[in-house]
Amino acid sequence: MNSRDISVVICVYTEDRWEDILAAVSSVRAQSRPARETLLVVDHNETLLERLTGEYKEVEEVRVLANAGPRGLSAGRNTGIVASHGEIIAFLDDDAVAERDWLKHFAEGYEDPRVMAVGGRTMPIWASGRRPAWFPEEFDWVVGCTYKGLPPGRARVRNVLGGNASFRRTAFVAAGGFATGIGRDGDKRPLGCEETELCIRLSRARPDAILLIDDRAVIHHRVPEPREHFAYFRTRTYAEGLSKALVARSVGSDKGLESERRYTTRVLPAGVVRGLRDALLARPGGAGRAGAIVAGVLTAAGGYVLGSVRAPRGGAAFSVVRIPVCEGDIA
Numbered sequence: 611m612n613s614r615d616i617s618v619v620i621c622v623y624t625e626d627r628w629e630d631i632l633a634a635v636s637s638v639r640a641q642s643r644p645a646r647e648t649l650l651v652v653d654h655n656e657t658l659l660e661r662l663t664g665e666y667k668e669v670e671e672v673r674v675l676a677n678a679g680p681r682g683l684s685a686g687r688n689t690g691i692v693a694s695h696g697e698i699i700a701f702l703d704d705d706a707v708a709e710r711d712w713l714k715h716f717a718e719g720y721e722d723p724r725v726m727a728v729g730g731r732t733m734p735i736w737a738s739g740r741r742p743a744w745f746p747e748e749f750d751w752v753v754g755c756t757y758k759g760l761p762p763g764r765a766r767v768r769n770v771l772g773g774n775a776s777f778r779r780t781a782f783v784a785a786g787g788f789a790t791g792i793g794r795d796g797d798k799r800p801l802g803c804e805e806t807e808l809c810i811r812l813s814r815a816r817p818d819a820i821l822l823i824d825d826r827a828v829i830h831h832r833v834p835e836p837r838e839h840f841a842y843f844r845t846r847t848y849a850e851g852l853s854k855a856l857v858a859r860s861v862g863s864d865k866g867l868e869s870e871r872r873y874t875t876r877v878l879p880a881g882v883v884r885g886l887r888d889a890l891l892a893r894p895g896g897a898g899r900a901g902a903i904v905a906g907v908l909t910a911a912g913g914y915v916l917g918s919v920r921a922p923r924g925g926a927a928f929s930v931v932r933i934p935v936c937e938g939d940i941a
Contacts, residue, residue: 615717616646616696617690617696618647618702619702620649620650620704621653622658622704623655623704625661630705631662634708635648637702637708637709642710643714643717645671645696645713646696647694647696651677651686651687652674652675653681653686654677676689679931683772683788683804685788685790691933692787698716698778699776699782701772703829706774708774708829709828709829715824715826716728719764724819726781726812726816727777728776728821728822728824729776729824730829731774731824731829733828733831734750734831736833736838737834737837744899744901745843746758746902752843752847753831754773754833762825763825764825764826767822767869768809768821768869769805769808769810770809771805774829781812784815785808786808787930787931787932789808789929790929811930843905844905847909849913852916854913855917858918874907882904884896884900885899
């Protein structure tokens with residue numbers, strides 16, 4: 611698989627991240643094996659759309675376009691999928707930068723034709739310069755990063771993480787695009803799990819599909835100062851519980867919570883033990899990390915219960931967009 615067959619989609623929504631957006635695009639343009647194109651999808655922000663269009667008007671490999679669907683990250687990604695030309699479509703967060711061999715490692719994963727998705731490793735860049743002492747690595751997903759408990763190396767997984775991921779185009783043809791009505795919508799409540807729902811749907815549509823993570827495909831993700839505080843941690847874990855309830859409603863709790871059961875019964879108890887041990891050894895943050903893990907589990911569980919109670923009354927709160935078959939697509 612040549613990385614020239616990869617289109618990169620970066621969804622953007624606010625001018626507050628202007629420098630981050632430019633850095634993200636620069637990191638794609640500096641790849642050791644260049645992408646075919648980079649698509650900047652602007653989420654219902656005319657000012658940002660005009661500014662980016664002017665910024666890249668003379669850069670042939672960068673295209674700027676407006677989100678053609680409802681406001682939100684899922685619709686923006688679907689817009690990028692439909693507009694792209696690559697056989698593989700990679701997604702990069704607008705506040706992240708990719709290491710030089712990011713696309714090279716993605717491309718290597720697709721040498722096996724059964725592979726339908728490849729994700730990478732996302733490392734946090736803390737605004738304060740260092741991880742808060744109380745913040746457990748097991749909860750780095752709270753800030754959009756790879757968390758302790760994921761398998762190392764290149765390994766099969768149930769789902770990839772959307773801010774650092776790639777999919778074969780035929781995966782979207784088979785399963786449809788990202789579900790709208792779930793996931794991020796600008797600065798509203800930080801919901802997620804749209805990539806989880808998509809990956810489970812993909813595995814059902816293509817039972818032979820292989821989904822991988824490769825921890826050599828590294829990006830560095832900026833964590834702003836407000837997200838270093840416990841208030842955001844609590845809000846995000848609660849929102850994750852709500853999101854998981856939506857996913858379970860869509861695909862069933864067996865698949866929707868398959869990975870989470872191992873995470874909560876093995877990974878998190880081990881994290882609590884490490885935190886308490888560090889506290890006994892007078893190491894900084896040990897008690898805080900143990901407490902944060904317990905609080906995170908309880909808050910997510912509360913969100914899940916509330917989301918489960920609400921879901922049956924309103925039915926499915928999101929819909930799946932069908933992705934049109936392009937010339938050259940293989941079923």
